[in-house]
Each structure stands twice: as C-alpha cells, then as structure tokens.
Amino acid sequence: MAVSIEEFLRIVTGLPEVTQGEGGDWVSFKVRGKGFGYLWERTATVGLKATIEEQKALVAERPDVFEEQFTAGRFGWVVVHLDGIDADELTELVTEAWLLSAPRSLAEAHERLIGLSP
Template sequence: MAVRSAVFHRVVDALDEVERAEGNEYTAFSVRGKRFGYYWPRTETVGLKQTLTEQQALVSERPAVFEEQFSSGGFGWVVVHLAGIDADELAELVYEAWRLSAPEELVAEAPFSR
C-alpha cells in the first residue's frame, strides 16, 4: 500500500503549470503562484490543500495516515504519510489540491478534470 516518493513526483509532474520551489527541508508546489502542496523527503510526507470538510474527514477516518497541518483562507491542509496510502488515492488528493488552486480555465483543460 505504501507509495514511494517517486510516484508522488510523477503525479505532480502530470499536472499543468506546476511550479516547484526547493527549500532546505522541503519542496513546495504551486500553480500560477498559488500553493497547493509540499513534499518533505526526510519524513516521506506531503502536505496538500483540501477543503475544510475533506481535511476533517481524512483526519478523523485515518489518523495514522493523515494529520491536520493547518487551516487558512477557508482551506484545510493535511499531511499525508506516503507509507499509508495507495497511489490512486494519493493521485486523487493531489489533483484535488491542484484543482483548488488552479484557475478555472486551466482546470477545464485538464485531461482528467472531473
């Protein structure tokens, strides 16, 4: 069930107009200047933007996999432990984080838009 960090990076690379910002301890991901995710290689965790409702649902359903990171601007961020998630679920969460930050016209052009 564990997802390797390479899988996470492939999922992110499949999204349009993703910008990376390398830090000392993490990499941040944005779309057109709006942040949607983080990756921490030391802990093999990712932080993803979600709705407040989704944040609460994920954390309450599987606290060993998801942690509340913070809430800001009407969004809830979650920490995802890659060791506890499968690739399909991770891809859905990454896409949702990207979608919440991307402009509507970019989302409409996405080949896997919902």
C-alpha cells in the same frame, strides 16, 4: 500499500503548469504561483491543500495516515504519510489540491482532458 517519493513526484509533476520551489527541508508545488502541496523527503510525508471539511474527514477516518497541518481561510491543509496510502488515492488528493489552486480556465481544461466534465 505505500507510495514512494518518486511516485509522488510523477503524480504531482504530471499536472499542468506545476512549478517546484526549494524551501530548506521541503519542496513546494505551485500552479501559476499558487501553492497546493509540499514534500518533506526526510519524513516521507506530503502536505496538500484541501477543503476544511475534507481535511477533518480524512484525519477522522485514518489518523495513522493523515494529520491536520493547519487551516487558512476556507482551506485546511493535511499531512499525508506516504507509507499509508496507495497511488490511486494519492493521485485523487493531489489532483483535488491542484484544482483548488489552479485558475478556473486551466482547471476546467484539465477536467475535460481527463473526462471529469463534458
């Protein structure tokens, strides 16, 4: 069980309207100007936007894979160690992070496309 940086990049850039930005030691990911993820290649970790409840649950369940990064408003950001997660679970977490930041119309269109909503 491990996800490579290249696999992570395929997952995140496979979502609609994702843009990347460089920030020194990290790469940021945004959808229409709103951030939802970060990649730290040096440590093979990513930071993902989540609800505070999801953040707490992930960290409590598997502290060897997930770390609390910070909270901001109603969101909790979680650090994910790529060597401790599989591609399916990471895809789900990245998609959830994207959905928390994407405009409603774009999120709904994507959910229809992948069969999450009628």
